[in-house]
Each structure stands twice: as C-alpha cells, then as structure tokens.
Amino acid sequence: MAMTSAKSTFTFSMRFYIFLSFLTLCSCGGSLSSDQRKKIRANMEAKSIKKISDVELTEAAFNYGRSLAKTIELKDKSLTNQTFLDSLSKAFEVQIFSMRPKDSFLRGVEKKIIEAYASGGDLSGVGDDLQKMGTDSLIYTKPLFIERPDGSLEFTQALGIKISRKQVILSIKQ
Numbered sequence: 243m244a245m246t247s248a249k250s251t252f253t254f255s256m257r258f259y260i261f262l263s264f265l266t267l268c269s270c271g272g273s274l275s276s277d278q279r280k281k282i283r284a285n286m287e288a289k290s291i292k293k294i295s296d297v298e299l300t301e302a303a304f305n306y307g308r309s310l311a312k313t314i315e316l317k318d319k320s321l322t323n324q325t326f327l328d329s330l331s332k333a334f335e336v337q338i339f340s341m342r343p344k345d346s347f348l349r350g351v352e353k354k355i356i357e358a359y360a361s362g363g364d365l366s367g368v369g370d371d372l373q374k375m376g377t378d379s380l381i382y383t384k385p386l387f388i389e390r391p392d393g394s395l396e397f398t399q400a401l402g403i404k405i406s407r408k409q410v411i412l413s414i415k416q
Contacts, residue, residue: 303372303410307382307403337404351375359385359397380405
C-alpha cells in the first residue's frame, strides 16, 4: 500500500507541474512591439496570394527588364564584362546574355527575335520586346545598334534578359 501511495503522489505532482507549466506558457501572452507587428504584417502580405492580370504582369516585366537594361547600358554597353553581368544576374535572379545574328546557341524564340531585329528596314523605330519563354519565364530583349558614318543604324546584337514570372510578380508593389 505504501507503494501505491508514493505512485499516486508522484502522478499528482507530475500533473501539477504540467498544469503549472501550461499555465505559465499561456500567461506569457503576446506583447509585441509595434515594429514587430509591422514586420509580421509585411511578411503576411508578402506571402499572400495576389491576383495579377496579364497586363499588369507584362507592364511589370517591361519595367523590370528596362531597369536592368539601363543599369547594364551605363556600365557595359558592349556586353563584354562577364563578371559584371554574372553578378547582376545573381543579384536579380535573372539570366543576362548577348544574342547575335548567326549565333548557333539561340533557342527558337530567340532566333525569331534576332531575325526580326536583323531584317528590319527602318531601325529607328525598333524598340525593346517581351516574349513568353516556356510556361514560367519571360524574355526581355533590347536591340543594340551602332551608328554608321552616313547616320544610319546597324543592328549588331541584342541584350537578352530571361526573367522568371515569380521574380516579376515579387517586383510588383501593391
């Protein structure tokens, strides 16, 4: 009988400690500072599902591509500084590359874009372009020209920036 009494006392004290621990945890409450609340709300908004139309996606992709192209043109218009292009690619999670006529490594969409740029008669009105590439990527292209002595333009290459739809969507501020 002494053994049963010790066992029930042990069980009672364990239950008491578990109850006391639970009560302590519950009473600690959630007293967050206003900065912590703002960060939590911002994280929740960033992870929320956003409905974006094709027009908004296209506009955002153009803006994203144009801002990157502007940065590239200021630093490396000839697209020869591979270290700079690689660091920019990594920082913005995109692929940056040069597309030249007769390049054997171009994919179908890229070949069509280059053919359109190269075959254009009046190149003064030719601008940047955005095309779908697969199901989850977009390709932003911008033609690069050299000016001939007679004042006409000659297409030499195009800047290509492959952007995932996810990156475009994350760049949209709502």
